[in-house]
Amino acid sequence: MTISAPRDRVEELTVGGGARLEELVDRESLAQLAASFADLSGVGVRVFDAEGKLLADAALAVELMSYLMTLRQAKSAVESTVSSVKNLDPGPVGQASMDGVSGGRYRVVALEHDGRRVGRLVFGPYFPPSLRDIPSTLIELEPNLDLDRARGLLTLAPRVTDDAMDRMAKHARATLDVVMFSGLRALLTGSMHLAAVRESYRELQSKQEKLQVAYDRLKELDRLKSNFLATVSHELRTPLTSIIGYSEMLLEGIAGEIVGEQREFVTTIREKGEQLLGLIKGLLDLSKLESGTMSLRKATMEVAPLVRDVAQTMAPHAKKKGISLHVALEPALPALWADAERLRQVLLNLVENAIKFTPASGSVTISARAAAMAAAGGGGEDGGLVLLGAQRAAVQFRVADTGIGIPESERQRVFDAFYQVDSSSTREQGGTGLGLSIVKRLVEGHEGTVHVEANAPQGTVFVVTIPLKRATLRP
Amino acid sequence: MQLDFVNRELTIKLVYYGPALSGKTTNLQALHRVAAPGSSGRLMTLETKDDRTLFFDLLPLSFRAQSGLAVRLKVFTVPGQVIHASTRRLVLQGADGVAFIADSRVSETQANTDSFMDLKDNLREHGLSLRQMPLVIQFNKRDLPNIRSDEEIAKLGAQGREPVYLAIAMRGAGVVESFIGLLHLTWSALDAEHDLGRKFGFDSTEFMNGVAQKLGEKRTTPELLAACVGGALDVLRPEAAP
Ligand SMILES: Nc1nc2c(ncn2[C@@H]2O[C@H](COP(=O)(O)OP(=O)(O)OP(=O)(O)O)[C@@H](O)[C@H]2O)c(=O)[nH]1
Ligand SMILES: Nc1ncnc2c1ncn2[C@@H]1O[C@H](COP(=O)(O)OP(=O)(O)OP(=O)(O)O)[C@@H](O)[C@H]1O
Ligand SMILES: [Mg+2]
Ligand SMILES: [Mg+2]
Numbered sequence: 003m004t005i006s007a008p009r010d011r012v013e014e015l016t017v018g019g020g021a022r023l024e025e026l027v028d029r030e031s032l033a034q035l036a037a038s039f040a041d042l043s044g045v046g047v048r049v050f051d052a053e054g055k056l057l058a059d060a061a062l063a064v065e066l067m068s069y070l071m072t073l074r075q076a077k078s079a080v081e082s083t084v085s086s087v088k089n090l091d092p093g094p095v096g097q098a099s100m101d102g103v104s105g106g107r108y109r110v111v112a113l114e115h116d117g118r119r120v121g122r123l124v125f126g127p128y129f130p131p132s133l134r135d136i137p138s139t140l141i142e143l144e145p146n147l148d149l150d151r152a153r154g155l156l157t158l159a160p161r162v163t164d165d166a167m168d169r170m171a172k173h174a175r176a177t178l179d180v181v182m183f184s185g186l187r188a189l190l191t192g193s194m195h196l197a198a199v200r201e202s203y204r205e206l207q208s209k210q211e212k213l214q215v216a217y218d219r220l221k222e223l224d225r226l227k228s229n230f231l232a233t234v235s236h237e238l239r240t241p242l243t244s245i246i247g248y249s250e251m252l253l254e255g256i257a258g259e260i261v262g263e264q265r266e267f268v269t270t271i272r273e274k275g276e277q278l279l280g281l282i283k284g285l286l287d288l289s290k291l292e293s294g295t296m297s298l299r300k301a302t303m304e305v306a307p308l309v310r311d312v313a314q315t316m317a318p319h320a321k322k323k324g325i326s327l328h329v330a331l332e333p334a335l336p337a338l339w340a341d342a343e344r345l346r347q348v349l350l351n352l353v354e355n356a357i358k359f360t361p362a363s364g365s366v367t368i369s370a371r372a373a374a375m376a377a378a379g380g381g382g383e384d385g386g387l388v389l390l391g392a393q394r395a396a397v398q399f400r401v402a403d404t405g406i407g408i409p410e411s412e413r414q415r416v417f418d419a420f421y422q423v424d425s426s427s428t429r430e431q432g433g434t435g436l437g438l439s440i441v442k443r444l445v446e447g448h449e450g451t452v453h454v455e456a457n458a459p460q461g462t463v464f465v466v467t468i469p470l471k472r473a474t475l476r477p
Numbered sequence: 478m479q480l481d482f483v484n485r486e487l488t489i490k491l492v493y494y495g496p497a498l499s500g501k502t503t504n505l506q507a508l509h510r511v512a513a514p515g516s517s518g519r520l521m522t523l524e525t526k527d528d529r530t531l532f533f534d535l536l537p538l539s540f541r542a543q544s545g546l547a548v549r550l551k552v553f554t555v556p557g558q559v560i561h562a563s564t565r566r567l568v569l570q571g572a573d574g575v576a577f578i579a580d581s582r583v584s585e586t587q588a589n590t591d592s593f594m595d596l597k598d599n600l601r602e603h604g605l606s607l608r609q610m611p612l613v614i615q616f617n618k619r620d621l622p623n624i625r626s627d628e629e630i631a632k633l634g635a636q637g638r639e640p641v642y643l644a645i646a647m648r649g650a651g652v653v654e655s656f657i658g659l660l661h662l663t664w665s666a667l668d669a670e671h672d673l674g675r676k677f678g679f680d681s682t683e684f685m686n687g688v689a690q691k692l693g694e695k696r697t698t699p700e701l702l703a704a705c706v707g708g709a710l711d712v713l714r715p716e717a718a719p
Contacts, residue, residue, distance in 0.1 A: 194532040201563035
């Protein structure tokens with residue numbers, strides 16, 4: 003019978019055909035058991051499995067038998083007895099005896115396990131005390147028999163009564179029964195361990211598959227969402243541009259003078275319209291970035307003018323809030339290979355945030371310096387740097403403020419779309435929570451990194467690192 | 478069920494299921510105690526920790542019917558603790574009948590329900606339905622205080638389809654009754670499906686009475702079966718018919 007999975011194995015051992023003797027009892031131990039039994043009883047013992055294979059042989063040298071084996075006729079008679087005994091069926095009672103030509107007796111006992119025959123024990127030869135002399139059959143059979151010598155050897159042969167043999171056989175059987183029981187238990191335990199591990203593995207795998215399916219679905223949904231966003235925001239922009247345009251025209255008095263509250267209302271319409279347009283642009287950017295359809299127009303660009311331009315753009319805004327805006331540039335910054343317009347957008351977003359989340363009389367500093375980053379893109383902090391690639395030259399931008407700061411636990415999440423740190427001050431500031439998610443994607447589009455640090459003694463620093471073009475790898 | 482035509486041998490698998498500590502192992506121990514030595518093998522307890530079953534217990538019983546058919550019953554318990562879910566499923570595989578051992582205490586009601594749902598799920602995993610499975614329910618630990626009342630169980634039992642037994646497994650009370658009920662249902666289902674009675678010239682009544690006797694019972698099978706409250710013992714499950 004072939005045995006495949008451990009689960010089937012358990013079934014096979016319990017409700018199926020059961021175990022074979024050889025599986026239940028270690029052969030080495032069986033040999034030792036048989037030897038010690040032979041030692042104790044003075045009678046040889048051999049163990050066969052159900053198919054007649056010899057598993058243990060603790061035959062004892064009986065001098066009479068050895069002598070007979072030197073004679074021609076006797077030898078073949080002894081051999082024939084031994085082979086018949088080997089094949090003797092213990093019958094339904096489970097016990098049988100056979101006498102040999104020497105007068106030696108063999109006892110065959112069935113070994114049962116779980117109600118089934120799994121093997122046989124063969125004891126002998128032993129000589130019943132009732133045997134007084136060499137049997138006449140042997141004398142007739144073997145012309146060369148030295149009767150005196152044979153008689154002398156018979157007195158040395160093991161003498162055991164059938165009763166005693168009964169008890170010994172019973173004892174041997176009981177001992178083996180315990181051994182087989184323990185063997186089966188060990189076998190089952192092992193198989194169950196295996197089966198349980200397999201079953202858990204199977205279970206995990208099927209869960210994993212379900213998760214994968216769910217994940218694929220989510221990804222598909224995400225893609226659909228991006229497409230949807232792109233389409234919808236595009237469609238929204240067109241009428242909105244008209245709304246803004248017309249309200250501007252109204253404000254300019256093209257359709258006649260507007261006064262007082264009218265001007266105030268139209269101004270509000272235009273402001274809100276622009277706010278809405280900003281949001282839609284942001285969404286559009288984000289969905290383009292997410293779907294990977296935003297193309298970056300990279301070119302060689304200088305860092306210093308970019309930073310100064312951003313500062314200039316934001317200066318009025320900072321001034322209005324009573325915040326001082328500084329620029330700190332390292333001399334001789336290397337040129338970047340980047341999309342200048344997008345990098346500008348990154349810095350504008352960060353500076354806008356810095357001003358927004360810094361109270362009056364605070365300060366905001368934009369700085370840039372030459373730096374290096376792991377070529378693999380930010381790996382190596384946990385070791386294995388040597389494997390994760392050489393250092394790559396980069397430019398690092400830092401936007402530092404003295405504002406309300408971002409708690410450690412929120413520093414990852416602020417880059418999620420629509421995520422805003424839940425504080426009342428954020429709520430007051432408005433905004434949609436798209437700025438940083440766009441920043442992150444733009445920076446990643448440049449193979450760069452962005453992260454948040456705390457500013458001492460208070461405030462936030464956003465650190466953006468943009469690598470130089472690959473060709474400028476340091477040696 | 479395994480059928481060996483050559484040796485005229487039939488092997489049936491019975492599984493004792495239920496929540497942790499409800500007394501599944503105790504049921505087997507009680508059966509082992511009362512079974513005649515020639516009919517019962519050793520009770521094998523596979524891996525325990527603090528007396529909690531980790532893999533399973535196995536009690537092999539064997540009976541020979543007058544027709545010469547050898548019937549081998551392999552009675553298993555599952556580990557009741559929730560964490561051993563996959564082991565329970567493994568042990569349940571190939572079961573011909575299930576005894577659900579519930580803990581009678583009111584506090585254990587939820588655990589009983591959860592375990593029963595778990596049984597249902599695991600049967601389904603094996604492509605079986607609860608309706609097809611010969612099943613008896615035992616409310617064990619009737620000796621404890623704060624248990625669900627006899628009246629309540631009798632009332633619910635009368636409405637359900639499974640025979641329900643009351644037991645104090647620790648003292649052996651109700652154990653043989655539950656077992657005979659389970660064997661009766663299982664045998665009827667197998668007989669209906671495989672026509673065993675005719676194939677083997679097998680007399681079910683004679684066989685069941687023989688089993689009861691070997692379990693030290695003076696009562697006859699009908700008397701033992703009558704110990705159940707509610708449920709249907711004589712009605713063959715329609716799904717089990719060929
Ligand atoms: N009072 C009382 N206690 C019982 C009865 N039957 C079992 N117990 C006790 O309940 C506890 C758990 O019994 P077990 O038979 O080991 O429970 P189990 O269902 O095999 O538990 P797991 O192997 O963990 O699934 C033991 O301490 C038993 O002595 C009963 O009828 N009455
Ligand atoms: N410099 C900063 N100091 C303190 N908190 C900040 C700072 N920059 C960002 N945050 C926090 O991160 C959140 C997300 O910023 P993000 O720029 O993505 O959104 P926003 O500024 O709220 O809205 P939007 O930029 O879309 O108008 C902010 O709402 C704020 O809670
Ligand atoms: Mg922002
Ligand atoms: Mg148990």
